Amino acid sequence: MTDTRTARYRERLSPSLWMLVTAAVAAPMLSLTLTPLGSLPALLIGITAAVALIVLMLAASPSIRVDGTVLRAGRAHIDARWLGEVTELSGEQAHAARGAQLPARGWHLIRGGIDGIVVVQNTDPADPVTSWTISTRTPDRLAAAIRAAEAEAV
Numbered sequence: 001m002t003d004t005r006t007a008r009y010r011e012r013l014s015p016s017l018w019m020l021v022t023a024a025v026a027a028p029m030l031s032l033t034l035t036p037l038g039s040l041p042a043l044l045i046g047i048t049a050a051v052a053l054i055v056l057m058l059a060a061s062p063s064i065r066v067d068g069t070v071l072r073a074g075r076a077h078i079d080a081r082w083l084g085e086v087t088e089l090s091g092e093q094a095h096a097a098r099g100a101q102l103p104a105r106g107w108h109l110i111r112g113g114i115d116g117i118v119v120v121q122n123t124d125p126a127d128p129v130t131s132w133t134i135s136t137r138t139p140d141r142l143a144a145a146i147r148a149a150e151a152e153a154v
Contacts (some may be wrong), residue, residue: 003008009066009145011136015057016113023053062109064134066145069153071120075110078148084121088139091115097133104130118142 015023031046062074064128069080090099094117096108107122116139120132136142 006150007065007067007120008109009064009142011064011138012061013064013109013111013114015111019057020054023057024050026050026053029063033077050060062111064136064142065107066142067147069149071108071132071146071149073132076107076109076132078122078124078132079144080153082124082127083146083150084123085116086121086143086146086150087119089117094139096138099131100136102133103131105129106133108133109135111135115117118146120146 008114008145027046027050029046030049034042035046036043057121063072064074065072071078071080071083094115097119102108105128110117110133114135114137116135116136118132118136118139120134122129122131134142
């Protein structure tokens with residue numbers, strides 16, 4: 001259990017508004033498909049399915065946290081003493097980091113609709129992962145929190 005008061009940074013990578021709107025559109029589509037069952041049952045099933053889809057999308061959203069000297073991204077975590085150079089990217093640089101420059105031996109937490117990227121080098125000699133590539137809406141704040149955790153871990 002982590003003490004939330006030591007959290008330097010916390011972000012939930014929830015779906016974009018357009019992804020939620022897309023999930024909400026499932027209600028009328030499903031309702032139209034099920035109209036042979038009757039209008040009211042079709043409408044109720046469609047609305048229930050859309051709400052369930054939106055709740056599932058929100059519940060399955062990974063979070064990024066820097067707690068004390070530990071970086072947590074989704075289910076993965078690493079102590080800051082093993083972190084090296086931190087690079088924050090946005091725009092075209094972030095697009096390239098998510099695509100052609102994405103390291104094959106790296107660990108990735110990438111979400112569509114989120115422009116910013118932070119790339120952190122992994123210096124642990126026993127770990128086959130060479131870097132972490134993490135989507136974030138505020139790359140400058142995440143990079144600052146990681147740097148502060150690194151300074152504390154030394």
